[in-house]
Amino acid sequence: MGAAIEVADLAMSYGTLRAVDGVTFEVGEGEFFGILGPNGAGKTTTLEMIEGLRKPDSGTVTLLGEPTWPRNPGLLPRIGVQLQASSFFERLTAREQIHTFAAMYGVGPGPADAWLERVGLDDKVDTRVEKLSGGQVQRLSIACALVHDPDVVFLDEPTAALDPQARRNLWDLLSGLNESGRTVVLTTHYMDEAEALCERVAIMDHGQVLRLDSPAALVRGLDAPTRITVAAGQLTLDDGRAIGGVDVAEAESGGLVLTTRDPAVVLTTLAERGHLDGIQVRTGTLEDVFLDVTGREYRA
Structure with missing residues (x-):
């Protein structure tokens, strides 16, 4: 070509x-x-x-x-x-x-x-x-x-x-x-x-x-972590921290956000414990790359 x-x-x-x-x-x-x-x-x-x-x-x-x-x-x-x-x-x-x-x-x-x-x-x-x-x-x-x-x-x-x-x-x-x-x-x-x-x-x-x-x-190339959002009522904060290999934060919706670089292990653990209902998985996107390259400051 x-x-x-x-x-x-x-x-x-x-x-x-x-x-x-x-x-x-x-x-x-x-x-x-x-x-x-x-x-x-x-x-x-x-x-x-x-x-x-x-x-x-x-x-x-x-x-x-x-x-x-x-x-x-x-x-x-x-x-x-x-x-x-x-x-x-x-x-x-x-x-x-x-x-x-x-x-x-x-x-x-x-x-x-x-x-x-x-x-x-x-x-x-x-x-x-x-x-x-x-x-x-x-x-x-x-x-x-x-x-x-x-x-x-x-x-x-x-x-x-x-x-x-x-x-x-x-x-x-x-x-x-x-x-x-x-x-x-x-x-x-x-x-x-x-x-x-x-x-x-x-x-x-x-x-x-x-x-x-x-x-x-x-x-x-960005090597962005995966964010796994678990619906409210599925996991307590302590349960999330006990999974290992994750950073845990409360989501605005009332659930938990688990941030990890090993999503397969975390998702397997959640499945074994029956916590997959309403789950959302967000990997890196082109928008993440764009913001990483150009910054987040406001442009007129």
Whole structure:
């Protein structure tokens, strides 16, 4: 598998702010790749340089074998871009919007209407964009980015305004895009989304890539303990401490939280004593990795 995207020592500053500082990575053809990071980490600026929307101060980007800057018109039909903030033509309906986008790429109305249906807007085709909800506008934006069947798709926080049901439906759609051979690059603040969709993720902060691997490998590398929550009434505090190899604390729900690095032994002991009713087991997650790498301080 070749590289669909090659980024080498990419840098970009806004005045004295170093927004992107020596970023290097590759995205394979057909890969679903995630870029994660807190607000201001440099994710969107990195994407905009890869897409050819911004000129890097230094470094290089190769997309589908071609440089993206100076602006490369030949790449435009081969990429789809959904930006963080969407702008549409005023007073046009959802159908008119996507038909306009489709016509720019020589795509007929039939495929455009099919995309409205795929993103769940088939009942809103005659609704003006200004009358759509935030989530509906987001789905329309994604449909417009995909209407010309691009080889590489860039999605900047695509599910930010969606309810849980719409998010899950969109996950199915995006997984299908990737399975058909397209390369997908995603930025998101939802760690469960990145774990569910991405083959590899890059965690950025302060303009740099701090970690890059598959979500599973990053979680394994964290070596986080397992938290086992036992329902109220199952164990006393003394009973929990007697198990051995655990740190015991009271849960907010009234039960106990047993923290251990040997969950198999603890779970076997609980099973032997008949204390598995209502049990919850939480292992390390990508969110734990994210917080370990970027810290827990508030970001504006």
